[in-house]
Amino acid sequence: MTVATGPADLLYSExxxxxxxxxRALLADHCPPEAILTRCEGPVPYDxxxxxxxxxxxxxxxxxVPEALGGAGASLRETAVVLExxxxxxxxVPFLGSVVLATTALLDCPHEDGLLAALAGGERTAALAVPxxxxxxxxxxxxxxxxxxxTLNGRVTSVAEALVADLLLVPAIGPDGAALYAVDASAAGLTVARRTSLDLTRPLADLALTGVPGRPVAVGAVAEAALRRALLTGAGLLASEQVGIAEWCLSTTVAYLKERTQFARPVGSFQALKHRLADLWLETxxxxxxxRYAADVLxxxxADAEVAVAVAQAHCGAVAVRAAEECVQMHGGIGMTWxxxxxxxLKRAKADQIALGTPGTHRAALARLVDLPAPVAG
Incomplete structure (x- = not known):
């Protein structure tokens, strides 16, 4: 990965x-809330x-993914817009697991043009086999x-997107140390079991591997760097998804409070609610x-990428959860219904807050990165 410095551009390009x-138009046509709710009642919610x-x-x-491999040759800024x-x-949809985590890891693996082209074209879906x-x-x-x-033997818990992936990137300890293995999801000896997860739209699965064949795609320092970059990129771009959650919750709540009346007045005209919405808008x-800063530096x-990601995840997760909580509360009784x-x-916001490191974990990382000493116990 090249290292560049310069001013960040937080504005969206044309x-x-x-x-x-x-x-947005695609999701409006094919992903209305009622369709998501219906799918959540089935065995697998993915569409x-x-x-x-x-x-x-x-x-x-x-x-x-580079154009030479069938991709768009764009950047992580565009990927962040999709996540919003x-x-x-x-x-x-398995966008975070396949497009962000797995694809980013493969981009750092040499001689994997075939897998990248298949992922870029939507022919295959991958998952990075880490909690x-x-x-x-x-x-x-x-x-x-x-x-x-x-062959691979072991267990990985709480893997996102594994239920629909046909390719798994499995970190493993091999004869030469750390390695990343490409494993076909239909391989003998591999068991993928769905587990109960808070986020109904992004279920998790546990993987059990017993004598599973796999192909090494990166070994040693290359594998460690690929995984490290994938996790950093995933955490940084997850902040954009959290912003999208917060914005939906805020805009939906504002629209509802304009229509809902009490004492012959729109509920949104009450000063206490105005203040809460104004605070939430500022936080959003x-x-x-x-x-945006995290997506831009990534x-x-x-060189500021690690700091930017730590800042984004320490802040955005809490904002998304608060926006979702306010959405439920300000909708009153209807907000509590299925x-x-x-x-x-609310469930996705809370699950995202835990994913790829909690805000506390990122605050601790930020303190180390900027050389901020911990408080001295009295």
């Missing part, structure tokens, strides 16, 4: 706004038809090991700035 418009349209027809799966819209609609709670900078996982026969604007390979989609956003 291309980014056009991309936003296309994604394969929507995923094909988003990944292949719209080309969102290959945004950060997916957060705004709580869309049940979704894994934070950037974590120790390379050692729960999966390679035996003398070259601040979260957008943090998320796209440019700026029929209203507010609970989907």
């Amino acid at each position: 291309v980014e706004e056009e991309l936003r418009s296309s994604v 394969p038809a929507l995923w094909r349209k988003l990944a292949a027809d719209l080309g969102a799966a290959g945004l950060q 819209e997916l957060g705004r609609s709580a869309a049940p 979704l709670s894994t934070a950037p900078g974590a120790v390379f996982p050692a729960t999966v090991r390679v035996d003398g026969a070259g 604007v601040g979260a957008r700035a943090a998320a 796209a440019r390979g700026d 029929e209203h989609p507010a609970h989907l956003y």
Whole structure:
């Protein structure tokens, strides 16, 4: 990854706004809240038809993949715009796991043009086999090991998007140390079991591997760097999804309070509610700035990337949760029902707050990065 420095551009380009418009229109047509609620009652909430349209027809799966490999040759800024819209609609698609985490890891793996082209074209869907709670900078996982026969054995819990992935990127400890293995999801000896997860639109799964064949795509320092970059990129861009969640909650609540009346007045005219909404708007604007800065420095390979990601995740997760809580509360009784989609956003916001490192984890990382000493106990 190249290292660049320079001023950040937090504004959206014309291309980014056009991309936003296309994604929003697609989601409005194919991903209404009632459809998401219906899918959540089934065994797997993912929408394969929507995923094909988003990944292949719209080309969102290959945004950060070079044009020579069938991608769009764009940057992580554009990927972040898509995540904003997916957060705004709580869309049940494996974008974070396949396009952000797995694809980013493969971009640092040599000689993997074929896999990247398949992912960019939407022909395959991948998942990075690490617990979704894994934070950037974590120790390379050692729960999966390679035996003398070259097969993988072990267990990985709470993997996002594994239920719909046909390719798994599995970190494992092999004869040469850390390595990333490409594993076919239909391989013998691999069991993928869904587990109960808070976010109904992004279910988790546990992987059990017993003598599973795999192909190493990166070994040693290359594998460690690929995983580290994937987790850092995932955490940074997840902030954009959290901004999308907060914006939907805020705009939906404002619209409802304009229509809901009490004592012959719109509820939104009450001063106490105005103050709460104004505070939430300010927090959302601040979260957008943090998320945009993280996406920009990641796209440019700026040396400030780790700091930017830590700031974004320390802030945006809490804002998304607060916006969702306010959405539920200000909708009153209807906000507490299954029929209203507010609970989907609250659950995703809370799950996102835990994903790829909690705000506390990122605050601790930020303190180390800027050399801020911990408080001295009295």
